[in-house]
Amino acid sequence: MNSQMQASVPFYRDVKKLALIAQVVFLVVVVLLIALVINNINLGLKKQNLNFSFDFLNQTAGFQVAEGTAFGVPYDSSSDNYFKVVFVGLYNTLRVAVTGMILATVLGVLVGIGRLSSNWLVGRLALVYVEILRNTPVLVQLFVWYFVVILGLPAISKAQPILGVYLSNSGLATPWLVQKPDMPNFFPVTIIAVLIGLAVFAFFSNQRARTGKPTPAGWYAIAAWLLVQIIGFFALGQPLEYGAPVRGNFGVTGGLQVSPEFTALLIGLVVYTSSFIAEITRAGIQSVNKGQTEAARALGLGYSETLQLIILPQALRVMIPPLGNQYLNLTKNSSLAVAIGYSDVLNVLGTAGNQSGQNLQTFFIAGIVYLILSFTIAFLVNLYNSATRLRTR
Amino acid sequence: MTQPLKDLSAAPVAIQADHVNKYYGSFQALKDVSMQVKQGEVVVVIGPSGSGKSTFIRCINRLEEHQTGRIVVGGVELTNDVRNIDAIRKDVGMVFQSFNLFPHLTVLQNITIAPMRVKKLEKAAAEKVGMDLLERVGIPEQASKFPGQLSGGQQQRVAIARALAMQPKIMLFDEPTSALDPEMIKEVLDVMKELATSGITMMCVTHEMGFAREVADRIIFFDKGQVIEEATPDDFYNNPKTDRAKLFLSQILGH
Secondary structure (H helix, E strand, C coil), X not given: CCHHHHHCCCHHHCHHHHHHHHHHHHHHHHHHHHHHHHHHHHHHHHHCCCCCCCHHHHCECCCCCCCCCECCECCCCCCCEHHHHHHHHHHHHHHHHHHHHHHHHHHHHHHHHHHXXXXXXXXXXXXXXXXXXXXXXXXXXXXXXXXXHHCCCCCCCCCCCECXXXXXXXXXXXXXXXXXXXXXXXXXXXXHHHHHHHHHHHHHHHHHHHHCCCCCHHHHHHHHHHHHHHHHHHHCCCCEEEECCEEECCEEECCEEECHHHHHHHXXXXXXXXXXXXXXXXXXXXXXXXXXXXXXXXXXXXXXXXXHHHHHHHHHHHHHHHHHHHHHHHHHHHXXXXXXXXXXXXXXXXXXXXXXXXXXXXXXXXXXXXXXXXHHHHHHHHHHHHXXXXXXX | CCCCCCCCCCCCEEEEEEEEEEEECCEEEEEEEEEEEXXXXXXXXXXXXCCCHHHHHHHHCCXXXXXXXXXXXXXXXXXXXXXXXXXXXXXXXXXXXXXXXXXXXXXXXXXXXXXXXCCCCCHHHXXXXXXXXXXXXXXXXXXCCCHHHCCHHHHHHHHHHHHHCCCCCEEEEECCCCCCCHHHHHHHHHHHHHHHCCCCEEEEECCCHHHHHHHCCEEEEEECCEEEEEECHHHHHHCCCCHHHHHHHXXXXXX
C-alpha cells in the first residue's frame, strides 16, 4: 500500500471525503431551516406590531395564584412581578413532579412484582390495573380523579377530622411543621440537605465499589440529610413551628394544606405512570437469569430476601434508562394541570401571556423550563446509571 | 490412581430416594429412581445429556419438584412443608454449571450474604469464614473484586466457597466444569478433590471421567431418566454390566 494509490481514489469514492461532504450538506440544511423559522417569527411579530423582548417580566403580575410560593418566599399579586410568578409556577410543578416520581416508583415496583406473583389473584389484579391505566388517556384519568373522586368528597363543613387530618372536597389539611412568617426562609436548607444527602450517598457507594467493603451508604445519606436539616433549623433561629389545621367559617386554616387540584393531579400522574413502571419492573425482573434465583434459594435465602437482595438490584440496572423516560413523561404530563386548574408553571405562564399579550415569550419560557427540567432528570438518571454499572473486565 | 475404599457400611444415610418420578407435562424425566447415599460418600452421577441426572440432583434441594416417591435428606423428608425445604437447603450446598454468582456483589459479599442472612452470623464472623474459604480455594486476593472481573475457573471456585460458607453436610455439583475453558478445569477439580477427602458427602454430576475415577466411591449411571447401573469406579470402567453403559463408555473414552 503506497500513498500514490490512496491519492488516486476520486473524492466521490473516498469514504472519509464522502462523510465530510454529508456532514457539510446536513449542516447547511439545518442552518437554512433555523433561519427560515426565525425569519417567519420576525415577519409574524412585525405584522402584529410586537417585539420579542422579555422586559414585561419586570412588570407587576397582578393576578392571584391559587397556591404555592416562590420556593418559600410568599407571593403578593399586587406588588410582585411576572418574573417571580413564574417561580411560583415552577415550584408547584416541581412539587407535584418530584413527589409524583417517588410515589409512582414505589407503587409501580410493587405492582410490577405483583404481576409476577405466583398468587393467581394478585397477578390478575395487577394485570387489570396495568392494562386499564396504561390504555386510557391520562387526561381522562385526571378528570375522573378531580371531578368524580376528589370533588365528590364531603364538604369541609361536614368532614370529620381523623387524627387532626381533614379530608374534604377542598383538599387535605394535616398538622405539619410550618414556616413562621417573619423568620428566614427554611426551604433552601431542605434543598441543600437533600443535595448533601445525595452527595454522601454517591461518595459511599463509590467507596464500596472501590474497596469492596460493604458500607450502609443509604443510612449515611439519611443521617447527613437529617443532620443538615436540624443544624439549619437551629442556625436560622427555629423558623418552623408546629401547626394544626383549624376549621373556620370559610374552610380550614393552619397546618399543611393540600389543594384538591394538587391531590387530583398527583394521584392521576402517580397512578398513570405507575402502570408503566410496573411493566418496566416486570421486564427488569424477568431479565435476571433464573440461575440467580436458584442460587439464592439453594443457599437458603427466602422469597423476599432473594427478591430484595439478589433480583431487584440486578433488575434495577435494566430498569433505570426506561424509568428515566417515565420520569420525563411524568414531569411533562404535569403540564396537564391546566385542565383541572392547578397552578403549575405552564398554567401560570399561560395566564401571564394572556394578560401581558406576550404569549410568544411565555411559551418560549415554558419550553426552556421543561427543557431544563428534562435535562436535569436525564443527567441525574445517567449519573445513577453509571454509578451502578456492573464491573467486568 | 484409585483411593482406598472407605468403609461406609456403618455410616448413616445422607440421601435416600425411593421410587422417585418426575414429569414435565407428559414427558417423564425421572422414572422410578431409587438410591441411597451414605454420609461421607462421594457419588459421581454420569450419563448422556438429557438422561435426567441434573434433574435428579436438582430435586434433592427442591429446585425441581418431584411428583411421586420419597426423597429424604439428612433424615428430613422433602415435602411441601416450607420448614422441611428450608431445613434441607440449609444443609445442602449446590454448585451450578453456570456458576450463578451474584454479579452485583463482590466476591466476599457473595460468600457472606447467606451466612449473614440465613444463619444471622455477625458480619465480622461471616467475613472471617469467607476469607478462610477463599484461602482454601486459593484466591484470597480476589475478595474485593466483582465476579465479572474473574476468570471462569476463579468464579467457579468462588461458587464452591459460597456454598461451603453455609457449612453444608452435603454438596451437590451440577456439571461444575462443563462451562469452563480446558485449562481452567484442573483448578476447579483440584478444589473438588480436596473437598472429597474432607469427609463431606458429595454428589456430583460430571463428564470428567478422570475425576470420577480418582475420587468417587461409587458411580451411578443414568439413562432415559432411570438408574441403569451402580458400581465402584473400577468395576464400572473395567467391566460395565449393561450394554448402554458399554456404549456410553466407548463413546466418551474412545477419542
